[in-house]
Amino acid sequence: MSDDLIQTEDAFEDDLPEQIAVRLAKRDRLNEMGDAYPVSVPVTTTIDAVRAENPGLEADVATGKIVGIAGRIVFLRNTGKLCFATLQAGSGERIQAMLSLDKVGEERLQDWKDLVDLGDHVFVSGEVITSKRGELSILADEWLMAAKTIRPLPNLHNDLGEEFRVRHRYIDLIVRDRAREVVKIRSKVMQSLRRTFEEEAYLEVETPMLQTIHGGASARPFKTHSNAFDTELFLRIAPELFLKRAVVGGIDRVFEINRNFRNEGADRTHSPEFAMLEAYQAYGDYNSIADLTQKLIQNAAMDVFGTHQVVLEDGTVNDLGGNWPRISMYESLSEAAGVTITPETPIAELKKLASSVGIEIEHPLAGKYVEELWEHFVKGDLVNPTFVIDFPVDTSPLTRDHRSKSGVVEKWDLYIRGYEQATGYSELVDPVVQRARFVEQVTLAAAGDPEAMKLDEDFLKALEFGMPPSGGMGMGIDRLLMSLTGLGIRETIMFPLVK
RNA sequence: GGGCCUCUAGCUCAGUUGGUUAGAGCAACGGACUUUUAAUCCGUGGGUCGUCGGUUCGAUCCCGACGGGGCCUACCA
Numbered sequence: 001m002s003d004d005l006i007q008t009e010d011a012f013e014d015d016l017p018e019q020i021a022v023r024l025a026k027r028d029r030l031n032e033m034g035d036a037y038p039v040s041v042p043v044t045t046t047i048d049a050v051r052a053e054n055p056g057l058e059a060d061v062a063t064g065k066i067v068g069i070a071g072r073i074v075f076l077r078n079t080g081k082l083c084f085a086t087l088q089a090g091s092g093e094r095i096q097a098m099l100s101l102d103k104v105g106e107e108r109l110q111d112w113k114d115l116v117d118l119g120d121h122v123f124v125s126g127e128v129i130t131s132k133r134g135e136l137s138i139l140a141d142e143w144l145m146a147a148k149t150i151r152p153l154p155n156l157h158n159d160l161g162e163e164f165r166v167r168h169r170y171i172d173l174i175v176r177d178r179a180r181e182v183v184k185i186r187s188k189v190m191q192s193l194r195r196t197f198e199e200e201a202y203l204e205v206e207t208p209m210l211q212t213i214h215g216g217a218s219a220r221p222f223k224t225h226s227n228a229f230d231t232e233l234f235l236r237i238a239p240e241l242f243l244k245r246a247v248v249g250g251i252d253r254v255f256e257i258n259r260n261f262r263n264e265g266a267d268r269t270h271s272p273e274f275a276m277l278e279a280y281q282a283y284g285d286y287n288s289i290a291d292l293t294q295k296l297i298q299n300a301a302m303d304v305f306g307t308h309q310v311v312l313e314d315g316t317v318n319d320l321g322g323n324w325p326r327i328s329m330y331e332s333l334s335e336a337a338g339v340t341i342t343p344e345t346p347i348a349e350l351k352k353l354a355s356s357v358g359i360e361i362e363h364p365l366a367g368k369y370v371e372e373l374w375e376h377f378v379k380g381d382l383v384n385p386t387f388v389i390d391f392p393v394d395t396s397p398l399t400r401d402h403r404s405k406s407g408v409v410e411k412w413d414l415y416i417r418g419y420e421q422a423t424g425y426s427e428l429v430d431p432v433v434q435r436a437r438f439v440e441q442v443t444l445a446a447a448g449d450p451e452a453m454k455l456d457e458d459f460l461k462a463l464e465f466g467m468p469p470s471g472g473m474g475m476g477i478d479r480l481l482m483s484l485t486g487l488g489i490r491e492t493i494m495f496p497l498v499k
Numbered sequence: 500g501g502g503c504c505u506c507u508a509g510c511u512c513a514g515u516u517g518g519u520u521a522g523a524g525c526a527a528c529g530g531a532c533u534u535u536u537a538a539u540c541c542g543u544g545g546g547u548c549g550u551c552g553g554u555u556c557g558a559u560c561c562c563g564a565c566g567g568g569g570c571c572u573a574c575c576a
Binding site: 084475 | 500508509510511512524525526527528531532533534535536537538539544545566567568569573574575576
């Protein structure tokens with residue numbers, strides 16, 4: 001693929017694809033006659049408005065209404081003395097323009113045929129009519145080039161290849177309704193989430209993305225360097241430790257929607273940068289924050305689709321309605337595995353069980369085996385939204401111990417259609433226990449675990465000033481869009497990273 | 500990171516069991532056409548068959564390396 005065609009005057013001469021050379025020549029002619037890229041064109045209305053204001057007209061009707069509209073040409077049908085073009089607005093709405101010899105005159109009709117290509121933005125003004133076949137049209141008195149296109153649009157009769165769509169999303173958005181729709185859905189979901197937060201009296205904040213110590217999750221970070229401070233910086237893997245500082249400071253109900261960066265593998269459900277929602281609620285716990293999470297998602301479904309039963313890309317229905325069940329990790333695992341597993345089950349036994357079902361991992365923490373076993377035995381069967389609650393303590397360093405069960409923490413993961421959609425905690429606010437947990441992590445890091453956290457002294461100091469008992473949650477926005485649409489992550493992100 | 504597959508015109512795709520001139524539809528160019536809407540009809544041009552190297556009389560095709568992409572797998576959300 002040659003992307004640097006239009007660089008130098010010399011390049012015009014030689015190896016330019018025919019279609020581009022032809023269009024550049026047309027551009028030159030337009031500039032000689034006037035302007036191929038005028039600063040504006042005298043539009044009086046929009047394609048959407050013309051359609052909305054002229055519904056259900058009979059065929060071959062003249063309304064007497066004169067309008068000026070602009071749009072991108074997506075179909076072109078030139079005949080001898082009457083030319084047709086289909087103009088598309090940014091919304092995807094289309095309308096037909098008709099250019100006849102007796103209205104625009106011989107010269108301008110010839111200019112149209114000579115200079116206008118598929119993909120061009122044009123302005124036409126004239127009367128709103130319907131054609132003999134009943135198509136709502138603008139019968140032009142005049143036309144103007146609004147912006148000349150140099151590259152040809154792909155044909156609109158075959159689906160674009162997936163790679164082409166991702167690499168040229170701007171073209172995908174022009175030619176594919178669904179691409180535009182997904183952008184719209186995403187925007188509406190964001191509005192809905194913010195609306196729910198506002199109703200619940202949360203404040204939206206923005207915390208650092210460039211951090212000197214990365215914490216709040218376990219993942220490999222992207223590294224960068226600050227010239228001014230001459231120091232290594234990390235792109236954040238999570239905002240958690242800063243949002244908790246905000247809660248310490250008295251921002252009792254706080255949320256952030258922003259990007260996280262994780263230097264891990266990319267696949268259908270993982271992107272190196274992804275939009276994350278985190279929320280914290282002083283005087284709440286993992287139950288109240290689960291309630292909030294359910295409300296956020298159900299409101300989003302209702303606001304965007306008007307139902308909790310959302311229809312996915314493949315035609316299946318994702319039922320997000322009702323009160324979502326909360327199942328215990330240890331109990332659901334014990335049931336599915338046919339063996340009683342508790343926080344007291346020795347690691348050797350867990351290892352043996354894991355090995356017997358083909359999970360071969362070496363890890364010093366019993367909790368890791370429990371989570372792996374749970375994913376093996378239970379995860380696949382969870383289709384409808386389900387909160388899996390009460391996780392092993394040793395894999396959840398930022399979560400408080402369970403109020404009554406020993407060996408587990410007050411943490412849930414929300415699963416929807418087999419994917420982890422969100423996670424929530426009763427937050428660990430005891431600075432002494434938090435320090436001890438961090439030290440364990442750092443010890444692991446020293447033992448060669450690159451994802452273990454470094455000690456964030458300033459965060460610990462904040463806790464020492466007293467963080468109220470709190471519930472907190474984190475939710476992947478891209479994944480929420482996936483749950484609501486059934487699309488892959490690279491379709492829910494408008495411009496996903498490509499090499 | 501490992502395994503398998505893939506890359507042909509502006510776009511979507513055929514095809515060549517190694518042979519002289521690599522095809523289609525849409526798009527483009529020339530012509531005809533005042534009611535088309537994937538307009539139609541006649542005619543024309545357009546390709547380093549991902550890149551580099553090897554084998555061969557001859558490579559788009561076989562082999563190797565590199566690059567892009569996909570699927571599975573591993574890690575993470």
